[in-house]
Every structure is written in C-alpha cells, then in structure tokens.
Amino acid sequence: MEPSPLTQDSRPEVFQAKIIHLYETLFKVHNDVADDDDDHVELSDGFWQEFFLHRPDAAGLRRVLASLTPDDMLHQQAHSQQLFSRAIVRVKQATAPADEIALETLTVFLDAALSKKYTNPSADIIAVLTGLHDADAVMAEFVATLDAAIRNGRSIPLRLRAVRATLAITAAGFQTALPSYLTHRDLFPSLMKYVQDCDSSAHVLPALFLLGLLANYNKFEFQNPYRLRLDDFVNEAIIRDMVLCFGHTCTRLRHAYIAIQDDMPEGWTLGSTLGYIGLGALAPSSRPSTPVPAPEEAKSLFAALPGPDVGILLSTYDFANANKVFCFNLVTTASDTDSDPSPLSAYLSLTSYMFQHAHRSTRAALYTYLSLFVLQILVEDPLLAKRLCSDETKLSVRLCRQRQPYLPIVRGERVPAAIILDLISDGISHNLRRRLDVDFYVLCLGVLLRLLSFLARAKVRIAYHWSELWRTLLSFVRFLTTYESDIKSNYKSAGMISILVKLLAFALSNGENFLPDPASYDDLFYKLVESGDTLIKFRDTFSLSGQADPMQILINVASHYHSLLQSDEKGKSRSKHLSPQAVSTVIKQGYETLSIDASEGLDRWEKFREADFKTLLKKIARAAVEDAKTLNES
Incomplete structure (x- = not known):
C-alpha cells in the first residue's frame, strides 16, 4: 500500500x-x-x-x-x-x-x-x-x-x-x-433610572459606587453638579432601593470579618442567637465549621478588610450629608426580607467590626472616619436623634466581640442610640496606641458629645450600661496621661483633649437630665472620685487650668468628695478602707454641700462641615478609587 x-x-x-x-x-x-x-x-x-x-x-x-x-x-x-x-x-x-x-x-x-x-x-x-x-x-x-x-x-x-x-x-x-x-x-438622572429598574442590590452597587466617585471629583475645587443633585433628590422609592443596597452590602462586608473569627458569645440558645444577629431563618448548625486561622494569619486577613465593596460608604456619606430624606430612610427603612437585618442594623454592625480593627491599616482607618461622619450627621439632627432614641426604632445588632475588653452582652432589641454609645465606647477602647489616631478619637468624642447633649436637652433617658462608658472615658484619660510625650507630639491632640474634658464635665453637670436613675448618677460621681489623682495629674500634664475651665469642674468635684472621704461632717477622720457601700453613702450625702459651677457652653458643638475634613475626604476618595479598580477586576 x-x-x-x-x-x-x-x-x-x-x-x-x-x-x-x-x-x-x-x-x-x-x-x-x-x-x-x-x-x-x-x-x-x-x-x-x-x-x-x-x-x-x-x-x-x-x-x-x-x-x-x-x-x-x-x-x-x-x-x-x-x-x-x-x-x-x-x-x-x-x-x-x-x-x-x-x-x-x-x-x-x-x-x-x-x-x-x-x-x-x-x-x-x-x-x-x-x-x-x-x-x-x-x-x-x-x-x-x-x-x-x-x-x-x-x-x-x-x-x-x-x-x-x-x-x-x-x-x-x-x-x-x-x-x-x-x-x-450629568449622568445622575440615568443612574437613578437604572437603580429604579434594578431588582438586585448587586446590580445597584456599581451605580452607587460610581455616584460616590463622581460626586467627589474635584469637589473642593469647583461646584460639583452631582453634589447639587444630591441636595434636591426626593424620590423615596429610589432612595429606599439605595438604602437597601447599602444594608445588604454592609451585611456581606461584616460576614467577611466573622468568617475569619466567629465571635458569637458562648452559651447562647438557638433562639437568642438568631435574635441577636437578626437572621431568624438561618440556623448555625446548618453551616459547615471553618478552621480558625493562626493569630498571625488572622492579623493579615483582618488587615485586608473591609472588602472593596465598602466604597459604597462614600456615596452613602454624600447622600447623608446633603439629603435629609435619605437620612430619614436610612434610619427607618425596614429589611426587605424577614431573614435580613434592617439597613441601619447592618450598618451599625459593620461599623462595630470596622472600629475594632481600624488600627490595622490606613485604608481601614479612612473608612472608619467616613462611618463616623455619617453617625455625626445623624445624631446632630434633633428629629433624627429623637428617632434614634425611640422605642419605635428598636433593633437588634450584632456587635463585634473579636477583641477584649468586651462590653456587656445585651439580649433583645435596643434603641439605636444605645448601640451607637456601644460603638463609640468600643472604638475608644480598641484603638489605643502610642501613635494615637487623633482624628478617630476627635470624631468619636464628637459623636458622644452630640448624643449626650441631645439626651440632656430633651430629657430622654435610655436604658444603657452607663457605668461602662464612664469607665472607658476615664481609662482614656489615664492612657493620655501615661503617654503624654507621644500625645503632645500631635498638634491635633489639644482639640481632642478639649472635647474629652468638656464631655466629662457636661456629663457631671447634666447627668441628672439623661441618666435613668439616681444610682446611675451616683456611679458617675463614684468613678470620678476614684480617678481624682489621675485627673489632677492629667490637668498638670496638659496644662489645663483656670477656674472657669471645664477641667476645674472635674477637679473641684473630686476634691470635694476626697475631703468628705477623709473626714466626716464632724471633722473626724474616716477609715482608709471604706467599702463601696460606704463610699456611695458619702457621695449621696455630699450632694448637699456640693456646688458645681458649670461653665457655659459645655454642650455646644459646631455642625458638621465637610470643608473641615477636606484632607481626610480627599484621602478617602483616593481609597475608594483603588477599591473601584479592584471591584472592576472581580
């Protein structure tokens, strides 16, 4: 062949x-x-x-x-x-x-x-x-x-x-x-029509991400037309779709933290666990267990979070800063399914996890600033603050417990204002470093001052473990005193210390207007008296003096009770080892002879102006740009 x-x-x-x-x-x-x-x-x-x-x-x-x-x-x-x-x-x-x-x-x-x-x-x-x-x-x-x-x-x-x-x-x-x-x-009308037609939050996300970048493009150099569009947009149906997308995104971002370290409190029953996380349709037993990473690996994984989707927080901030209708819907919109938390619950939960890990990277810190901007905008509006304190808006929020110290576990629903207090308290406790992120602490203390001043003016008393907040603030005072040279090297530290002192003095002079009962007010005095020596050292370290200064209010109260604890009303010396009950009795008796010369304006604060944070917002926009590029590669 x-x-x-x-x-x-x-x-x-x-x-x-x-x-x-x-x-x-x-x-x-x-x-x-x-x-x-x-x-x-x-x-x-x-x-x-x-x-x-x-x-x-x-x-x-x-x-x-x-x-x-x-x-x-x-x-x-x-x-x-x-x-x-x-x-x-x-x-x-x-x-x-x-x-x-x-x-x-x-x-x-x-x-x-x-x-x-x-x-x-x-x-x-x-x-x-x-x-x-x-x-x-x-x-x-x-x-x-x-x-x-x-x-x-x-x-x-x-x-x-x-x-x-x-x-x-x-x-x-x-x-x-x-x-x-x-x-x-001006793509704004087309983007809003697109959002209105979408039936999936995953499809809405890129549009909101885009809107955030466009609204921040050279926003301090010229009158950005997208910023003007945000002011007068009142289509509540579209706003609700955006808010729901934001909530779903927050839930996904929060899950990434839990996937690294599941921080569900031990000993909880199925019912209480599901109520705590707001996912009643899901049972933990149905999820496969995942291996726990080694500590160093966990640090690396946490440092990479939050994921790039967090860039949606930029457009959320811009809407919140410009549009009261958006803020109202952010606070009041319910979940679109029974198994998901509300957008506000999801946002507060994610913020809790971001706060505990804010120190791990510059990028993470920038997004926590953005979250604090939104919180400040919400709490400084009296109508929104009232809703945040209302039983009608109670919600369940899973708060981060991935690092000690832990705040007390509270089962069931709470008013959002109480959860915000927990967020701030946790943020203060978990970001203490010698090279302190002063911007973060200025914002945290500013949110606290605004919220407490509203509670006092409106005489609103919310259920909260106030003792933990006073302990956190006074521990912060001790930290600042211990690391004075590192703190003084930051030129912004004087402003931070001023807010801290005003906040403590305001709580002391106005606590009876917002604390739930006399025992809670007594506890504030008790903790202040315990910290008397620290307060004096703090005053001297940072040169805080003057009779009219808020710092002097704290010193005078501590000194007043220090003298009462040294000797009784007849001038007889007291025992050096008084029981907590005996100290509480002295505190109650001391009210009769105590005079708090409250300074004017302790509850005054300047309304949020983004021009004051121009440098931070430009850095945040650059971080969002990089996250947009990552999002496009996925």
Whole structure:
C-alpha cells in the first residue's frame, strides 16, 4: 500500500484562544522590532468584525496590557484609539452580542490601560484613547453613548456593563481631567433610572459606587453638579432601593470579618442567637465549621478588610450629608426580607467590626472616619436623634466581640442610640496606641458629645450600661496621661483633649437630665472620685487650668468628695478602707454641700462641615478609587 499523501501536523502543546490572538495582534506584544509605519495602519473591518464576535477574556486582556509599558501604549496609540472608537460604535448600534462584548472589553481596557504611570497623565491618556485633536468630540460621543446605554439599554445586564465601564474610566482617570467629561454630561438622572429598574442590590452597587466617585471629583475645587443633585433628590422609592443596597452590602462586608473569627458569645440558645444577629431563618448548625486561622494569619486577613465593596460608604456619606430624606430612610427603612437585618442594623454592625480593627491599616482607618461622619450627621439632627432614641426604632445588632475588653452582652432589641454609645465606647477602647489616631478619637468624642447633649436637652433617658462608658472615658484619660510625650507630639491632640474634658464635665453637670436613675448618677460621681489623682495629674500634664475651665469642674468635684472621704461632717477622720457601700453613702450625702459651677457652653458643638475634613475626604476618595479598580477586576 502506497503511503498516504496526507500528513498530520503536530498538536500544539498549548491551545491559544482566538480572542487572545486578536488581543496580541491589536497590541503587537510579540513584535520584536517596532515598525512605526505599521503602528498607524487601520486594522481591517474584518478584524473588528471578528473581534466583537468573540466573548472577552478579561484575565487574558489584562495580561496583555500588563506586559506593555506606558511608552508602549503611547507608541501604539493608533490601535488603542481604533479599539476605543470601534467599541463606541458597537455600543451605539445596540446589537447583541457585540454591544455587550464592547462594553465588557472597554471596562477591562480602560481600567488596565489608564491606570499606568504616564509621564503626563491627562495628555497621555487622551492620546491613548482619542488623540489630542479629536478628544472633545470623541469623549463627548463616548459619554453620550454610555448615558444612553445606562438609561435605555435593552437589558439590565447590558446597562450594568455600561455602568461598570463608566466606573472604570472614572476610577482609572480620577487624578486627571478625564472625569470632567462625565461631570459636564450629568449622568445622575440615568443612574437613578437604572437603580429604579434594578431588582438586585448587586446590580445597584456599581451605580452607587460610581455616584460616590463622581460626586467627589474635584469637589473642593469647583461646584460639583452631582453634589447639587444630591441636595434636591426626593424620590423615596429610589432612595429606599439605595438604602437597601447599602444594608445588604454592609451585611456581606461584616460576614467577611466573622468568617475569619466567629465571635458569637458562648452559651447562647438557638433562639437568642438568631435574635441577636437578626437572621431568624438561618440556623448555625446548618453551616459547615471553618478552621480558625493562626493569630498571625488572622492579623493579615483582618488587615485586608473591609472588602472593596465598602466604597459604597462614600456615596452613602454624600447622600447623608446633603439629603435629609435619605437620612430619614436610612434610619427607618425596614429589611426587605424577614431573614435580613434592617439597613441601619447592618450598618451599625459593620461599623462595630470596622472600629475594632481600624488600627490595622490606613485604608481601614479612612473608612472608619467616613462611618463616623455619617453617625455625626445623624445624631446632630434633633428629629433624627429623637428617632434614634425611640422605642419605635428598636433593633437588634450584632456587635463585634473579636477583641477584649468586651462590653456587656445585651439580649433583645435596643434603641439605636444605645448601640451607637456601644460603638463609640468600643472604638475608644480598641484603638489605643502610642501613635494615637487623633482624628478617630476627635470624631468619636464628637459623636458622644452630640448624643449626650441631645439626651440632656430633651430629657430622654435610655436604658444603657452607663457605668461602662464612664469607665472607658476615664481609662482614656489615664492612657493620655501615661503617654503624654507621644500625645503632645500631635498638634491635633489639644482639640481632642478639649472635647474629652468638656464631655466629662457636661456629663457631671447634666447627668441628672439623661441618666435613668439616681444610682446611675451616683456611679458617675463614684468613678470620678476614684480617678481624682489621675485627673489632677492629667490637668498638670496638659496644662489645663483656670477656674472657669471645664477641667476645674472635674477637679473641684473630686476634691470635694476626697475631703468628705477623709473626714466626716464632724471633722473626724474616716477609715482608709471604706467599702463601696460606704463610699456611695458619702457621695449621696455630699450632694448637699456640693456646688458645681458649670461653665457655659459645655454642650455646644459646631455642625458638621465637610470643608473641615477636606484632607481626610480627599484621602478617602483616593481609597475608594483603588477599591473601584479592584471591584472592576472581580
């Protein structure tokens, strides 16, 4: 038999997807010798027809783009400009699947290509996308195309891709002039229509993330139109959808902390456990147990939290700061299912976990500032503060117990104000470092002062373990006294100490207006008397003097009771070892001869102004930008 004329080619060791070959052709990653003429050749219609028929390979495209330097991107700008313009055409044509492929490809391309370290970022990025000559026309067309796709795309998945593409270009170009094209167009109405049509919080999340970045783009340099839009937006149905999305996101973010270390209190029954976490439909026994990481591994895992979804907190803050309707809905919206906590419950729970781990990274600290901004905005509004103290808004919140010291466990529902007091107390206790995060403590003490001043003015008495709060504040005084040189080195520490002293003096002079019973008021005096020596040392260490100064109120009260504990009303010396009951008796008797010369204005505070936190907010926005990039890669 004669041999067959057919021959069999050897099988390649690795099969390469066709779309990867097209990526490499587009960006010429295997060209060893650069051909300047070839760089400017228009790729054929057939190439692009095939390109937008193949499903994108996000990882493959990122890998190809990662192999290119910024100079490579500029050298091959003719092809990147063709990709950008051809993709816009496909999206405008709104024909499946080419429009979906174009949007998905643009998302990856914009995120990867624009994040490179260009020498002249604004000019170089425009060169990569459009060329300097056609920049305004092409970018205006691009934004208009995205706007139309977000508002009227033929399906939610397609519209979601348009949102993600817009998020990619906003995040990747945030430090350049690129987002200015988006602020000029005003995508707010389209984003709100998109949110209204979504039936999933996962789909709403990128839109809110995008809104937060757009509202913070150069917000201190010019009148940002998105900020103005937030002021007068009153569609409660859409606001409720946003609030529910925020709540679901907080729950997911909180679960990540629990996955590292399950901190459910021991000895709880099934019923009380489910009531505590607000997940009545789920039983712990149905979940597989997970191995507990070693301490060092746990530290590393905690340091990476919260996840990138936390960037939604930026738009939540912007809405809360601008819009009272949003704040009202954040406080009052119920869960959309029986098995989930309310948005407020989920937010407070996540905040509790963030506070206990705020010290682990700069990024984590920045997001705790943002959460504190929201808390401060809520508690300084009298109508909202009243709701936070109302039995009608009672809720159950799972609070973090991953590090000692622990606050007492309270079963059942409580008013939100009591939970906020726990959050602040826990935050103060768990972030004590010689290099103290003074900004964090200024905000924590500010929230406390605002909340206590409301309780005193309104004469609202809430059930709370007040003794723990006084213990926390006085322990903080001892800490500051011990590490005076480290504390004084921070120029903001004087303001922090001033708020702390005002807060203690205010509680002492106005406690009878908000503490639930005389025993609670007695306990405050008892703890103050116990700390008398520390208070004197604290005053001298930080040069706090003057008869009218709030510090002197504390010293005078401590001195008054110190003398009573030394000798009785007849001048006879008392025993040096008085029982707690005997001390309490002396405290009650001492009220008759005690005069508290309360300083005016102990309950005064300045309303939140974001201009006071300009530097922090710019850092927070940059952190959210990086999280948006991470979100786009997922």
